[in-house]
Amino acid sequence: SRSLNLAVIPGDGIGQEVVAQGLKVLSAVLPQDVKLETREYDLGARRWHRTGETLPEAELDSLRQHDAILLGAIGDPSVPAGVLERGLLLKLRFAFDHYVNLRPSKLFPNTATPLAGRPEIDFVVVREGTEGPYTGNGGALRTGTPAEVATEVSVNTAYGVERVVRDAFARADTRPRKKLTLVHKNNVLVHAGHMWKRIFDKVAEEYPAVTTDYLHVDAATIFFVTQPERFDVIVTDNLFGDILTDLAAAVTGGIGLAASGNINPTGEFPSMFEPVHGSAPDIAGTGKADPTATVLSVALLLRHLGHEAEAARVEDAVAADLADRGESRSDAEGAAGGRQRTTDEIGDALAARVAG
Amino acid sequence: SRSLNLAVIPGDGIGQEVVAQGLKVLSAVLPQDVKLETREYDLGARRWHRTGETLPEAELDSLRQHDAILLGAIGDPSVPAGVLERGLLLKLRFAFDHYVNLRPSKLFPNTATPLAGRPEIDFVVVREGTEGPYTGNGGALRTGTPAEVATEVSVNTAYGVERVVRDAFARADTRPRKKLTLVHKNNVLVHAGHMWKRIFDKVAEEYPAVTTDYLHVDAATIFFVTQPERFDVIVTDNLFGDILTDLAAAVTGGIGLAASGNINPTGEFPSMFEPVHGSAPDIAGTGKADPTATVLSVALLLRHLGHEAEAARVEDAVAADLADRGESRSDAEGAAGGRQRTTDEIGDALAARVAG
Ligand SMILES: CC(C)[C@H](C(=O)O)[C@@H](O)C(=O)O
Numbered sequence: 001s002r003s004l005n006l007a008v009i010p011g012d013g014i015g016q017e018v019v020a021q022g023l024k025v026l027s028a029v030l031p032q033d034v035k036l037e038t039r040e041y042d043l044g045a046r047r048w049h050r051t052g053e054t055l056p057e058a059e060l061d062s063l064r065q066h067d068a069i070l071l072g073a074i075g076d077p078s079v080p081a082g083v084l085e086r087g088l089l090l091k092l093r094f095a096f097d098h099y100v101n102l103r104p105s106k107l108f109p110n111t112a113t114p115l116a117g118r119p120e121i122d123f124v125v126v127r128e129g130t131e132g133p134y135t136g137n138g139g140a141l142r143t144g145t146p147a148e149v150a151t152e153v154s155v156n157t158a159y160g161v162e163r164v165v166r167d168a169f170a171r172a173d174t175r176p177r178k179k180l181t182l183v184h185k186n187n188v189l190v191h192a193g194h195m196w197k198r199i200f201d202k203v204a205e206e207y208p209a210v211t212t213d214y215l216h217v218d219a220a221t222i223f224f225v226t227q228p229e230r231f232d233v234i235v236t237d238n239l240f241g242d243i244l245t246d247l248a249a250a251v252t253g254g255i256g257l258a259a260s261g262n263i264n265p266t267g268e269f270p271s272m273f274e275p276v277h278g279s280a281p282d283i284a285g286t287g288k289a290d291p292t293a294t295v296l297s298v299a300l301l302l303r304h305l306g307h308e309a310e311a312a313r314v315e316d317a318v319a320a321d322l323a324d325r326g327e328s329r330s331d332a333e334g335a336a337g338g339r340q341r342t343t344d345e346i347g348d349a350l351a352a353r354v355a356g
Numbered sequence: 357s358r359s360l361n362l363a364v365i366p367g368d369g370i371g372q373e374v375v376a377q378g379l380k381v382l383s384a385v386l387p388q389d390v391k392l393e394t395r396e397y398d399l400g401a402r403r404w405h406r407t408g409e410t411l412p413e414a415e416l417d418s419l420r421q422h423d424a425i426l427l428g429a430i431g432d433p434s435v436p437a438g439v440l441e442r443g444l445l446l447k448l449r450f451a452f453d454h455y456v457n458l459r460p461s462k463l464f465p466n467t468a469t470p471l472a473g474r475p476e477i478d479f480v481v482v483r484e485g486t487e488g489p490y491t492g493n494g495g496a497l498r499t500g501t502p503a504e505v506a507t508e509v510s511v512n513t514a515y516g517v518e519r520v521v522r523d524a525f526a527r528a529d530t531r532p533r534k535k536l537t538l539v540h541k542n543n544v545l546v547h548a549g550h551m552w553k554r555i556f557d558k559v560a561e562e563y564p565a566v567t568t569d570y571l572h573v574d575a576a577t578i579f580f581v582t583q584p585e586r587f588d589v590i591v592t593d594n595l596f597g598d599i600l601t602d603l604a605a606a607v608t609g610g611i612g613l614a615a616s617g618n619i620n621p622t623g624e625f626p627s628m629f630e631p632v633h634g635s636a637p638d639i640a641g642t643g644k645a646d647p648t649a650t651v652l653s654v655a656l657l658l659r660h661l662g663h664e665a666e667a668a669r670v671e672d673a674v675a676a677d678l679a680d681r682g683e684s685r686s687d688a689e690g691a692a693g694g695r696q697r698t699t700d701e702i703g704d705a706l707a708a709r710v711a712g
Pocket residue numbers: 075085086089090242276543544574
């Protein structure tokens with residue numbers, strides 16, 4: 001009999017609540033013969049306050065043994081900015097070589113978008129996950145004095161760029177529209193930008209069926225709101241991908257619906273799945289958090305582990321649930337249509353749909 | 357009698373056409389006793405193709421003598437990405453210490469926005485203009501080989517950050533809402549981000565009437581489309597400012613309306629005014645370019661040189677002209693409402709309004 005040995009990091013704020021719903025749906029959709037084993041890891045703000053640790057080596061070694069990781073959210077205002085992000089979330093992405101940060105954006109029917117005219121949006125951003133301005137390179141000199149200097153170094157390697165560009169081409173090649181857009185800023189960041197473009201153009205020769213395009217990151221944000229239908233697959237650097245995927249989430253119904261996978265395509269390390277949203281401490285514990293982004297992240301997890309039919313069932317359940325919520329939906333549920341369902345109720349509804 | 361000694365760099369693509377309209381409006385609005393002298397500089401793609409030069413030292417010295425610079429657009433597909441941007445546009449911004457890159461965003465009545473619900477938008481981005489990832493620091497090693505490494509170094513100094521933050525606080529303090537938002541990514545770019553935040557918090561103490569706020573750049577893009585009315589003044593780094601102001605332009609009627617000033621507040625060097633849009637080679641010479649962004653940049657130029665009444669007259673003329681174009685406006689003029697006016701006709705109409 002098969003098994004799925006899952007590490008669960010609920011993390012901070014609403015992380016706990018949304019992860020519980022993700023697990024509920026996962027249990028409901030998994031085939032009977034797949035034995036689900038989960039182990040919860042107490043990492044995040046509470047742990048840091050208690051012990052000063054963000055991600056001890058022993059935990060990292062233990063996490064490595066799992067088939068995949070489901071993560072809720074990391075970050076709390078009580079912890080200085082960067083401590084948990086760099087010490088835990090980014091440490092996991094880097095330690096487990098999650099070089100493909102996969103972020104699909106789809107405007108489901110009947111979900112609210114701030115865009116007039118409801119354009120058709122269905123694209124996926126392949127964000128590089130292990131390089132760029134996220135390496136932590138750089139430093140500060142004479143901190144706190146008028147002569148202070150602080151640098152941030154974006155590190156880009158042909159090794160790192162080529163593998164993520166290849167992944168993006170392969171994905172584009174399997175999609176009906178077969179279009180891949182490189183987003184960078186090669187008119188200003190000429191060192192890294194030219195390398196990205198050169199490698200992109202070289203790999204493109206191996207994919208004659210894929211239509212390619214290049215946009216500067218500033219221009220890309222314009223098209224995200226004026227012509228999002230022009231995008232199919234986007235490949236971009238770590239920081240540009242961070243910015244673009246929040247904007248993408250905003251135009252496709254909000255951060256409450258945006259899923260992501262931090263993928264190590266070689267399978268050497270476990271991949272990690274998490275909603276794009278943060279820990280939202282302002283609504284933690286109120287039952288207002290929308291668990292849909294986590295549930296959609298579970299679909300990405302299922303697909304990554306080869307459970308394609310189950311992944312599709314989860315996505316269909318979400319689409320049906322969103323359709324039922326109606327046009328006026330906002331935040332977890334929207335103003336109209338009576339009482340908003342709680343986090344738990346949405347999770348129950350989705351679990352019922354995938355089981356049924 | 358007073359004089360205005362203006363350098364004009366039409367540049368590439370539609371630059372020539374829109375700058376002509378800017379000058380038309382400037383002539384029409386200037387008080388009789390101000391003598392307008394202009395000198396045109398042939399810089400951009402044509403010059404580069406002809407001579408290989410982007411910005412010779414002699415031209416730079418000559419430009420320095422002017423009261424201000426009006427620039428159309430720089431960049432052409434026939435020139436490798438970065439050559440003109442780094443060698444001309446950014447060289448000017450850096451050489452003339454344009455540390456305040458001022459970019460107002462206002463949704464005028466009756467102009468099209470991709471946002472449903474037409475939120476009220478009236479904010480200004482104070483983008484740092486002389487540091488950050490725009491310094492050109494960094495490099496490439498083993499270019500073109502599988503072992504290639506390329507870096508981009510964001511350089512941030514207390515000197516550079518404090519002066520732009522001070523400028524932003526002073527601006528916020530003069531506005532009715534008195535709100536200033538710092539945008540950075542201090543949970544990841546901890547070296548530069550913490551310095552920005554520390555300096556921002558320190559200067560804030562001198563401006564007790566100004567309400568302050570901090571947003572990560574990714575979250576800021578969300579609010580640009582879901583709650584743009586929450587912004588009053590934004591201060592941010594060079595690259596984040598680049599990205600955010602294109603998005604801001606997109607939600608306030610498009611890049612055809614977005615003005616900017618590259619300002620050297622000390623007056624040591626001439627400030628430079630330019631539309632945010634690029635050279636748009638696809639529509640160059642067709643008369644389809646909207647000169648409004650350039651005309652609004654002329655308003656910023658007038659204000660910078662102390663002609664406040666004239667600046668306001670130009671802005672009022674633009675508002676009235678936009679109101680007359682009607683709801684359906686898009687690109688230069690919009691589909692409905694009959695024939696689109698040409699670049700020249702829009703310039704004539706604006707010149708007539710400011711004169712009348
Ligand atoms: C929390 C933060 C470090 C993270 C990032 O910048 O990658 C988040 O914004 C994301 O997009 O997953």
